[in-house]
Every structure is written in structure tokens, then in C-alpha cells.
Amino acid sequence: MTTLTDPPKESFRLGMLIYDTRYRSMTIQIIALIGFLLLLGWLFNNTAQNLQELGKEPSFRFLGEPAGYDINQRLLDYNSQSTHMRAAFIGLLNTLVVAVLGCITATILGVTIGVLRLSNNWVVSKIMTIYVETFRNVPVLLWIVFAMAVMIETLPAPRAFKGEDPTATMKLYDTVAVTNRGVYIPEPLFSRSLGDVHFLGTSSFRFDVSMDLVLLMAVFFAGLYVSIRIKKNANHVQETTGNRPRTWHLRLAVIAVPLIIVLAALGFHLGYPELKGFNFRGGIHMRNSLIALWLALSLYTAAFIAENVRAGIMAVSHGQTEAAAALGLRPNRTMSLVVLPQALRVIIPPLISQYLNLTKNSSLAIAVGYMDITGTLMGITLNQTGRELEAVMLTMMIYLAISLSISMVMNWYNERVKLEER
Amino acid sequence: MKKTVFFGALAVAGLAAGVAAAGTLDDVKARGKLNCGVTTGLVGFAAPDANGEWNGFDVSVCRAVAAAVLGDSAAVEFVPTTGKTRFTALASGEIDMLARNTTWTFSRDVDLKFTFVGVNYYDGQGFLVPKDLGVSSAKDLDGATICIQTGTTTELNLADYFRSNNISYEPVPIETNSEAQQQYLAGACDVFTTDASGLAATRATFENPGDHVLLPEIISKEPLGPLVRHGDNEWGDVVRWTLNALISAEEMGISSANIAELSAGTNNPEVNRILGTEGTLGEMLGLDAGWAKNAIAAGGNYGEIFAKNIGEDTPIGLARGLNAQWTNGGLIYSPPFR
Known part of the structure; x- marks a missing residue:
């Protein structure tokens, strides 16, 4: 007679959700998630209810109505009868302009300063230390306001260029006018222009593309492509014969000659700024607000980038420099061929943050009256239509989209320069 | 994990506590x-x-409302706001409430959901230019910054004006009056x-006010007046009738010189009703009789406030003009206290 005992059958009890370590963490996570969702739901519900009580149901219809205000810096056609959406689009372009200009300038300045700060020359390295410490330890808003105040107070007003005996004159053989309203530089004009092609009809995102520019870009890139082929060919010759053919004049010519021919064919000439009435007319007007914002953001961000660059360079073992020196490389080439490529791997991730910071800091533009997306959509449009929630949320989405795009591009670049481990 | 739940719950409780909203009048009294x-x-x-004391024409409206509701004209917290x-x-x-030379417009009243309680200054938009610019009319401003x-x-009027006159201009947007002053x-x-009144006030602070002129156009x-939120009519009434009291008083x-004497009682029933010696107007508003x-x-009647802050004897030197009492050919007019 044998007694078979089944293994004790475990029945599930509710208490096990808390007392049994197998389930406990799951239980707590689910409760936390429910709590979080309830909080979100409450927030939405509360907002909707409050808006309902005020009689302001969320609606984005205001974006289709005429904006009614003018914007000084507009890259595309815009007037006060255009829609709020168009105004926001113009503002967005202004944000992108200052962000792109700022990122490029900040990178160039930052890398130079970062490298110079490690210089063996005591004076140079100390000056760079002072630069970095002054710029990164004062809030960027103050730098922006300061740059604007300096421009307004020290540069001459257009009025000073007038009269028999003007107190101010144009610079660079009368081609550039530096005033406290901004800098007027010559603009490229084409007397036999190919005209523009219009996209997106009458929508708020309509834009024109200059066919002259497209043609010039096409010619330039074709030239660049040929030039790269010539270089590859030269490399090939060097590898097989040991002699490198002299190609720089050829490489320069394939880019420059077609460009010059096309420019001549299009009737390229420069339009110079001229004082007419209250202001200079003609030329490209870089407004004082743009210059102040661009300068302050670049100088400020450059201080941070310089520190990233310094950290990156110091992360490369000194043995690398010594090895390069032993091979007979001069310090310049050691830096550009040995140290910087390795340092880039350390520099790029924090550099992404600096680009994002610069772009987001550009929203301080209103301090100097630069009409970016914060000034148009979240400034005047919000104020004239009273659509706080919608305008703020839309602006947040736009900044999010810009930042994520920058991150994406930079992460892709980071992947490419990353050390490949074998 | 447990901590997260705990803080989550705490946050919910904290937020829920902030929801309850009473009428603005009760809020102000409680505060x-x-x-x-x-x-x-x-x-x-x-x-x-x-000394950091706020003063001015708009400030006096705030002080009068504080005096009416709380009995103390100093019980005001002034919150500086920009146009934006x-x-x-x-x-x-x-x-x-907002007393910030704000123009009463249709969209602000209807779409932005505010209630303008009245007009305390009838204004219009003007242009200030340096004399040596040699401009005599706004129509000569083609291409100006x-x-x-x-x-x-x-901002909207400017766009409309230049558009309808078919002339161009370059707008320089600025946040506050002092920034504008610096750039100008x-x-x-x-x-x-x-607004022309704002231009006169700004010009008065210049080193050489005589070097600048207001263009004739x-x-x-721009009817400027105090405003409150839509939907709280009791509070709107308090602010509206405080302003009307100042106007009727003039x-x-x-x-302010004879108010003590008059509040002992007069033969004029409307004066008595305003000063609370007759009728129950204060009670109807939910306020004291006084x-x-x-x-x-707190600051005198409308005329005294005007004369003290922006009148012809001040550096700003604004004439009453449209802002005279209706009995003197102006537009300032209060409905009767009855």
C-alpha cells in the first residue's frame, strides 16, 4: 500500500500580492502607474473644466485668422493681413536662423578657445581661462541685454551719416554701414535671374525657392564631387607609385571655374546699402537684435564648448602626443590628425547638449525684440487672441521637435565617429 | 517604489486643495x-x-477699490505687468483687477473673457519724434523705424494705419516703457x-522734453479703463461703482477737503446715498455703508486724482480735454447712484 501525496497545491490568495516577494514589486508598480494616470487625468479634467467655466474651449481656429501685427525680420513674404499660423512660421524661421548661426559660431569659437586654453603659452592660456570663467558664470540674458545696449549706445544712428559733414561714414569702401539699428551689408543680385519657384500655394507654410541658388548649389556640389574624385585618384596614385601628384590647383579649378561661369551668366552683381530717408535701403539688413542675440548666445555657449573640448583633449593619453612627436609630426598636425579625432568621441555627447541649450536659450530673444517663435506665437499671438493654453502647448511642441531633430542628427554623427571596438 | 506612491498621493492631495475657488470679493476680504x-x-x-510707494492715476483706482472693500487704501499689493x-x-x-492703461476693445471684452468696468481715461495713439527730424505729420514717416x-x-493700430496709408515702416518690438525710452x-x-498720454508722461521724464514733439495725428x-475677469459680476460691480463713485464725487x-463735513449729512439725497448716510447701497454691494x-x-475725487498725477500743474501737463466731466463738455459721465 503506497500513499501518494500530491504536492501541496498552492492556492492564490489576495494577500500574496503584498506578502509574496514574487508579486510584490509588480503590485507596487501597477499601483504607482494607476496613481500617475489618475494624476494626469485629474490635471486634464481640471484644465478642461476651468476653461469651460471661463467659456474658453480649447480651439486652434485662431491660427487661421489674420495676425494684424507686423514682423520686422521676415525671411518669407508676410504682412499684417497674414494668418497667425504664418506669423508663427516666420517666427520659427527666425528661431532657426539664430540657432544655426549661433551653433556654427559657438563651435568654431569653442574649439579654438578650448585648444588655446591648453596652450603652453602662459598669457594665451590665462586669457582663455578668463574668457571661459567670465562668460559661463554670468547669466546669458545679461549678455544678450548687454550686447544690445552696447550696440545701441556706442554705434552711430543712421542720422549721423547724413548731411554735409557726417559724423559717421560707411566702412569697407562705402559698402558696409554699421549703425545702431544693425549692420547693412551688400546683397547678391542677379540681373538675368532665373526667377523663383513657388511652393505650397497659398497655405501658411508657402515658400519660394530661388532657382539661381539651386543652380549655384548644384554646380558647387558637382564641382565638389569631381574634386573628391581627383583626391581619391591622387591617393590611388600615391599608394601604387609612392609619388603624390600635385592636384590642389586642379581641385580648386573644378569648383571655382564653373561657379564663376554660372555667376557671370546669371549677371551677378552686388546691391549696396544706401541712405534714403530715415534708414539705409538696399543690401542685407542684419538687425541689431539678431546680432546681439547671435553674439551673446555664441560667446556664452562657446565658453561651455571650450570646456568640453578641453576635457576631450585631456582625455586623450599624453602618450599619443609623444608618439606622434616621435614620428616627426609637427604640433599642429598632431592636434588635427591624432588628438582631435580621438577627442571627438568624448566631445560630441556634451556638445549635443550645448546645441540644445543654445537653441532653447534663443527663446530669450524677446529681451532685445527679436521676433522668434516665442515672440510671435507665444508672445503677440497669445496676447492678441488670449489662447494661452493652445499657444504655449504649440510652442512647447515646436521646441521639442527642434531639439529632438538636433539630437537625432548629432547622435547619428556620434555613431559615425565612435571608436569601433574590435 | 513605495516612496513614489507616497509622494504621488501627497501631490494629488496638494493639488486638490488648491482648486476650491470663492468669489473674488470674498477672496480679497479674506486675504x-x-x-x-x-x-x-x-x-x-x-x-x-x-520710497517705493506706488503713485499715479491708475494706482489711485487700485487704492480707491482697496479703501472701499477693506477700508484701507494701503492694503494693496501692486503687481507690475508688461503689455504681454x-x-x-x-x-x-x-x-x-488690472488698472494698467488698458484699451477697451471688443475682442478683449468678448474673446479674452474680461469685463471692462468703465473708462477712466479717453486716449488715442500718437507719435513722439525728435524735433530735429523735421517731421510734421505721421504721413511723412515712410520707411521710419x-x-x-x-x-x-x-501695435495693431500701427500696422493698420501704415497699411491704409500705403507707407512702410520698420517695427522694433519692445517689452517695457523704459526699454523704448532707451532705444528712442x-x-x-x-x-x-x-497712447498720447503715455507719450506725454514719457516725454516729461526726458532730460530735454522740449527737443521732442508729438505729431498732430x-x-x-483708446478708451483706457480698469478690468476684471468675466463671470464674477459681484466683484465687477464693486470695481465699477468705485470708479463711478470717484467720478460722481467730482x-x-x-x-477730500469737504468729505468729512458732507458725510455728516446734506440736503442732497444723491450725495447722502454715495456717502452712505442714506439708503443701503453699500449693503447691496456686500460692503460697508462707508x-x-x-x-x-483715499485720493480725492476723479478731478483731484487727475490734477495731482497727470494734470496741467504736473510735469506731464495733460489737459482735461475729453476727460472733463460731461457737464463741462467732456466724456466723463457716471450713471446715477440710485
């Missing part, structure tokens, strides 16, 4: 202080003096435009 939105500084209308932040501050409840406060009706004086803009109607000859008396005693 013992009136939150009043004013400009960031426009001499004559609202600006802090050397003022409406958000009012809509969100950060301030109880113009400083303009963002988020104001003047440095010549970074040729013209400064805002007044391109818009009409009836009640001034509400209007306190409001008038």
Missing part, C-alpha cells in the same frame, strides 16, 4: 489685501516713488508710438 496689476512704470499713471503678461496675470487669478510696445492695441533716445528708432480711439462737488466715502477719501 486683507487687494492684488492690483499695474504697469512696470509709467510716471503719472503708475510708478514707484523714491497683464492678461495672463488677470486670467490666472494672480491679480484681482518705430519703437512699439508688444502685445498692445497700438539713442536714435535706434526714429519714432516712439503709444491721433490714429485711434460732479457732486465731494472732495465704502464710497473711504474710496473718495
Whole structure:
């Protein structure tokens, strides 16, 4: 007679959700998630209810109505009868302009300063230390306001260029006018222009593309492509014969000659700024607000980038420099061929943050009256239509989209320069 | 994990506590202080003096309301707002009322959901230019650079005016009056435009006011007045009738000099009703019987406030013009206290 005992059958009890370590963490996570969702739901519900009580149901219809205000810096056609959406689009372009200009300038300045700060020359390295410490330890808003105040107070007003005996004159053989309203530089004009092609009809995102520019870009890139082929060919010759053919004049010519021919064919000439009435007319007007914002953001961000660059360079073992020196490389080439490529791997991730910071800091533009997306959509449009929630949320989405795009591009670049481990 | 749940619950509890909302009048009484939105500084209308005391034409309205509701004209917390932040501050409840030379327009009243309780200054948009610019009319301003406060009706009027006259201009948007002043004086803009009263007030603070002229064109109607949020009519009534009390006081000859004497009782029933010795007007508003008396005693009647802050004897030197009592050919008119 044998007694078979089944293994004790475990029945599930509710208490096990808390007392049994197998389930406990799951239980707590689910409760936390429910709590979080309830909080979100409450927030939405509360907002909707409050808006309902005020009689302001969320609606984005205001974006289709005429904006009614003018914007000084507009890259595309815009007037006060255009829609709020168009105004926001113009503002967005202004944000992108200052962000792109700022990122490029900040990178160039930052890398130079970062490298110079490690210089063996005591004076140079100390000056760079002072630069970095002054710029990164004062809030960027103050730098922006300061740059604007300096421009307004020290540069001459257009009025000073007038009269028999003007107190101010144009610079660079009368081609550039530096005033406290901004800098007027010559603009490229084409007397036999190919005209523009219009996209997106009458929508708020309509834009024109200059066919002259497209043609010039096409010619330039074709030239660049040929030039790269010539270089590859030269490399090939060097590898097989040991002699490198002299190609720089050829490489320069394939880019420059077609460009010059096309420019001549299009009737390229420069339009110079001229004082007419209250202001200079003609030329490209870089407004004082743009210059102040661009300068302050670049100088400020450059201080941070310089520190990233310094950290990156110091992360490369000194043995690398010594090895390069032993091979007979001069310090310049050691830096550009040995140290910087390795340092880039350390520099790029924090550099992404600096680009994002610069772009987001550009929203301080209103301090100097630069009409970016914060000034148009979240400034005047919000104020004239009273659509706080919608305008703020839309602006947040736009900044999010810009930042994520920058991150994406930079992460892709980071992947490419990353050390490949074998 | 447990901690997260705990803090989550705490946050929910904290937020829930902030929801309950009573009428603004009860809020102000419970707080013992009136939150009043004013400009960031426009001499004559609202600006802090050397001791940090706020003074001015708009400030007096705030003080009168505080005196009517709380019996103390000093029980005001002044919140400086820019042209851009003022409406958000009012809509969100950060301030109880806004007295910031704000133009009464259809869209602000209807679409932005505010209630304008009246007009305390009839204004219009003008242009301030340096004399040596040699401009005598706004129509000569083709191509000029113009400083303009963002988020104001003047910004829209300006666009409309230049558009309808088919001339061009370059707008320079700025946030506050002092920024505009800096840019204008440095010549970074040729013209400064805002309400004519604001221009006169700004010019009065210049080193050489005589070097600047106001152009003859007044391109818009700008009825300026205090405003409150839509939907709280009791509070709207309090602010409206405080302003009307100041206006009626001038009409009836009640001034800060004779108010004590008159509140002992007079033969004029309307004066008695205003000063609370007859009828129950204060009770109807949910205030003391002496509400209007306190409001008038705080800074005088409308005429006294005007004369003290922006009148012809001040550096700003504005004439009454449209802002005279209706009995003197102006537009200032209060409905009867009955």
C-alpha cells in the first residue's frame, strides 16, 4: 500500500500580492502607474473644466485668422493681413536662423578657445581661462541685454551719416554701414535671374525657392564631387607609385571655374546699402537684435564648448602626443590628425547638449525684440487672441521637435565617429 | 517604489486643495489685501516713488477699490505687468483687477473673457519724434523705424494705419516703457508710438522734453479703463461703482477737503446715498455703508486724482480735454447712484 501525496497545491490568495516577494514589486508598480494616470487625468479634467467655466474651449481656429501685427525680420513674404499660423512660421524661421548661426559660431569659437586654453603659452592660456570663467558664470540674458545696449549706445544712428559733414561714414569702401539699428551689408543680385519657384500655394507654410541658388548649389556640389574624385585618384596614385601628384590647383579649378561661369551668366552683381530717408535701403539688413542675440548666445555657449573640448583633449593619453612627436609630426598636425579625432568621441555627447541649450536659450530673444517663435506665437499671438493654453502647448511642441531633430542628427554623427571596438 | 506612491498621493492631495475657488470679493476680504496689476512704470499713471510707494492715476483706482472693500487704501499689493503678461496675470487669478492703461476693445471684452468696468481715461495713439527730424505729420514717416510696445492695441493700430496709408515702416518690438525710452533716445528708432498720454508722461521724464514733439495725428480711439475677469459680476460691480463713485464725487462737488463735513449729512439725497448716510447701497454691494466715502477719501475725487498725477500743474501737463466731466463738455459721465 503506497500513499501518494500530491504536492501541496498552492492556492492564490489576495494577500500574496503584498506578502509574496514574487508579486510584490509588480503590485507596487501597477499601483504607482494607476496613481500617475489618475494624476494626469485629474490635471486634464481640471484644465478642461476651468476653461469651460471661463467659456474658453480649447480651439486652434485662431491660427487661421489674420495676425494684424507686423514682423520686422521676415525671411518669407508676410504682412499684417497674414494668418497667425504664418506669423508663427516666420517666427520659427527666425528661431532657426539664430540657432544655426549661433551653433556654427559657438563651435568654431569653442574649439579654438578650448585648444588655446591648453596652450603652453602662459598669457594665451590665462586669457582663455578668463574668457571661459567670465562668460559661463554670468547669466546669458545679461549678455544678450548687454550686447544690445552696447550696440545701441556706442554705434552711430543712421542720422549721423547724413548731411554735409557726417559724423559717421560707411566702412569697407562705402559698402558696409554699421549703425545702431544693425549692420547693412551688400546683397547678391542677379540681373538675368532665373526667377523663383513657388511652393505650397497659398497655405501658411508657402515658400519660394530661388532657382539661381539651386543652380549655384548644384554646380558647387558637382564641382565638389569631381574634386573628391581627383583626391581619391591622387591617393590611388600615391599608394601604387609612392609619388603624390600635385592636384590642389586642379581641385580648386573644378569648383571655382564653373561657379564663376554660372555667376557671370546669371549677371551677378552686388546691391549696396544706401541712405534714403530715415534708414539705409538696399543690401542685407542684419538687425541689431539678431546680432546681439547671435553674439551673446555664441560667446556664452562657446565658453561651455571650450570646456568640453578641453576635457576631450585631456582625455586623450599624453602618450599619443609623444608618439606622434616621435614620428616627426609637427604640433599642429598632431592636434588635427591624432588628438582631435580621438577627442571627438568624448566631445560630441556634451556638445549635443550645448546645441540644445543654445537653441532653447534663443527663446530669450524677446529681451532685445527679436521676433522668434516665442515672440510671435507665444508672445503677440497669445496676447492678441488670449489662447494661452493652445499657444504655449504649440510652442512647447515646436521646441521639442527642434531639439529632438538636433539630437537625432548629432547622435547619428556620434555613431559615425565612435571608436569601433574590435 | 513605495516612496513614489507616497509622494504621488501627497501631490494629488496638494493639488486638490488648491482648486476650491470663492468669489473674488470674498477672496480679497479674506486675504486683507487687494492684488492690483499695474504697469512696470509709467510716471503719472503708475510708478514707484523714491520710497517705493506706488503713485499715479491708475494706482489711485487700485487704492480707491482697496479703501472701499477693506477700508484701507494701503492694503494693496501692486503687481507690475508688461503689455504681454497683464492678461495672463488677470486670467490666472494672480491679480484681482488690472488698472494698467488698458484699451477697451471688443475682442478683449468678448474673446479674452474680461469685463471692462468703465473708462477712466479717453486716449488715442500718437507719435513722439525728435524735433530735429523735421517731421510734421505721421504721413511723412515712410520707411521710419518705430519703437512699439508688444502685445498692445497700438501695435495693431500701427500696422493698420501704415497699411491704409500705403507707407512702410520698420517695427522694433519692445517689452517695457523704459526699454523704448532707451532705444528712442539713442536714435535706434526714429519714432516712439503709444497712447498720447503715455507719450506725454514719457516725454516729461526726458532730460530735454522740449527737443521732442508729438505729431498732430491721433490714429485711434483708446478708451483706457480698469478690468476684471468675466463671470464674477459681484466683484465687477464693486470695481465699477468705485470708479463711478470717484467720478460722481467730482460732479457732486465731494472732495477730500469737504468729505468729512458732507458725510455728516446734506440736503442732497444723491450725495447722502454715495456717502452712505442714506439708503443701503453699500449693503447691496456686500460692503460697508462707508465704502464710497473711504474710496473718495483715499485720493480725492476723479478731478483731484487727475490734477495731482497727470494734470496741467504736473510735469506731464495733460489737459482735461475729453476727460472733463460731461457737464463741462467732456466724456466723463457716471450713471446715477440710485
